[in-house]
Amino acid sequence: xxxxxxxxxxxxxxxxxxxxxxxxxxxxxxxxxxxxxxxxxxxxxxxxxxxxxxxxxxxxxxxxxxxxxxxxxxxxxxxxxxxxxxxxxxxxxxxxxxxxxxxxxxxxxxxxxxxxxxxxxxxxxxxxxxxxxxxxxxxxxxxxxxxxxxxxxxxxxxxxxxxxxxxxxxxxxxxxxxxxxxxxxxxxxxxxxxxxxxxxxxxxxxxxxxxxxxxxxxxxxxxxxxxxxxxxxxxxxxxxxxxxxxxxxxxxxxxxxxx
Amino acid sequence: xxxxxxxxxxxxxxxxxxxxxxxxxxxxxxxxxxxxxxxxxxxxxxxxxxxxxxxxxxxxxxxxxxxxxxxxxxxxxxxxxxxxxxxxxxxxxxxxxxxxxxxxxxxxxxxxxxxxxxxxxxxxxxxxxxxxxxxxxxxxxxxxxxxxxxxxxxxxxxxxxxxxxxxxxxxxxxxxxxxxxxxxxxxxxxxxxxxxxxxxxxxxxxxxxxxxxxxxxxxxxxxxxxxxxxxxxxxxxxxxxxxxxxxxxxxxxxxxxxxxxxxxxxxxxxxx
Numbered sequence: 419x420x421x422x423x424x425x426x427x428x429x430x431x432x433x434x435x436x437x438x439x440x441x442x443x444x445x446x447x448x449x450x451x452x453x454x455x456x457x458x459x460x461x462x463x464x465x466x467x468x469x470x471x472x473x474x475x476x477x478x479x480x481x482x483x484x485x486x487x488x489x490x491x492x493x494x495x496x497x498x499x500x501x502x503x504x505x506x507x508x509x510x511x512x513x514x515x516x517x518x519x520x521x522x523x524x525x526x527x528x529x530x531x532x533x534x535x536x537x538x539x540x541x542x543x544x545x546x547x548x549x550x551x552x553x554x555x556x557x558x559x560x561x562x563x564x565x566x567x568x569x570x571x572x573x574x575x576x577x578x579x580x581x582x583x584x585x586x587x588x589x590x591x592x593x594x595x596x597x598x599x600x601x602x603x604x605x606x607x608x609x610x611x612x613x614x615x616x617x618x619x620x621x622x623x624x625x626x627x628x629x630x631x632x633x634x635x636x637x638x639x640x641x642x643x644x645x646x647x648x649x650x651x652x653x654x655x656x657x658x659x660x661x662x663x664x665x666x667x668x669x670x671x672x673x674x675x676x677x
Numbered sequence: 678x679x680x681x682x683x684x685x686x687x688x689x690x691x692x693x694x695x696x697x698x699x700x701x702x703x704x705x706x707x708x709x710x711x712x713x714x715x716x717x718x719x720x721x722x723x724x725x726x727x728x729x730x731x732x733x734x735x736x737x738x739x740x741x742x743x744x745x746x747x748x749x750x751x752x753x754x755x756x757x758x759x760x761x762x763x764x765x766x767x768x769x770x771x772x773x774x775x776x777x778x779x780x781x782x783x784x785x786x787x788x789x790x791x792x793x794x795x796x797x798x799x800x801x802x803x804x805x806x807x808x809x810x811x812x813x814x815x816x817x818x819x820x821x822x823x824x825x826x827x828x829x830x831x832x833x834x835x836x837x838x839x840x841x842x843x844x845x846x847x848x849x850x851x852x853x854x855x856x857x858x859x860x861x862x863x864x865x866x867x868x869x870x871x872x873x874x875x876x877x878x879x880x881x882x883x884x885x886x887x888x889x890x891x892x893x894x895x896x897x898x899x900x901x902x903x904x905x906x907x908x909x910x911x912x913x914x915x916x917x918x919x920x921x922x923x924x925x926x927x928x929x930x931x932x933x934x935x936x937x938x939x940x941x942x943x944x945x946x947x948x949x
Contacts, residue, residue, distance in 0.1 A: 544774040548774030553764045
């Protein structure tokens, strides 16, 4: 019983220690962000590798999610004679929920894991240590640009995901199932609110981008510098990102739409 | 630099103590590293030779004792001062530690681009000069993954001297190289020491190469300095531990066998 308690206590302590170190790390990275204004090239390069290279998976997933929404939504709405509202349903589901959440999950799997592995390997091969000895702070030169790039790329990817998803829903609803073209778009236009729906979705995707990128760069920087350590850190990135995004989504949704 | 300092050692280490967990790495180590000379720190694997370099570079803090570099107490420096000091230090990592996403050229240009506002044309001249010095001007467009171990180390050396440092630290520069590459590195360390008038610190356990180029040697083991002096003195030393290490004898004060119970009793005891 006592050893069990001790083990629980130790696990709790190490959890909070990691949480604390993660926050200190975030503060140090944020301190390096203003300096990047002078060197935008560093950030642009990273936006390419974090954002542009994630486009294929985001576009393809968005298309299929939108198509599935079109099919499922049509079946339910048609029972109530409200098939014309398909456009609203697809757009709201995507903009409010699926766009930010699914994009963040895919982002964690595609870009987050790559960031962790890259930074972890740079640590394992002494590249970060080497930079320090060349009087170049790796937190500013390596971590900060990647962090900023992730935070910028995530909302853009989520927006693209939602847009492509709406087009997927349109293909299925209007193209295959015969929903009225004009009703699909006009109802969507009338019922999707800029502040309540679109802006809230953007806030969500920004928050997810921040958390997902933070987890990815921290796990990489904190990885045990061995092959096994880097592989564990990469797994942790994907798992923690998924959990954090889903948990945070509930909190944000409750705050935004909780009335 | 003031006149008085020039006769003083560049690096003074006093009463250095460092523990990692329960393991004592340094237990009161005193070392002086004179200016403009090649000083070697030798010892068996795991004696904390690399740890010592990290303390000189301010990447690790000792639990007690002082490391002074060019009159500055490394542990007492603030971040900005420490970075200013590091610009005057070059370090050659065992792995080379080249940035894998940059070409050889960009790797050598990296410290120049980070720390100077020189125009690109001048950076080009400097990079080509440094690469010429290590004999790899023709390899400037290769990626680090295309280099052999010896070449990677020479590129890293070119990068370490890019900012014309006052001292260069070599971490196991001879390990894992074929005889020709090893010869090239030995030659380079000596040449750079003379041509750039830098202070060189070599951490190594390769007795032959190290004694061939160093002016002074410290031998460390079990957290203590076991002996120091010019290479010739150490090679002829009567102290049993130093003799065993310098001549590579399999048995001596460091026993061949890991501590174990009586051999015969162990065999007869059977499993369990």
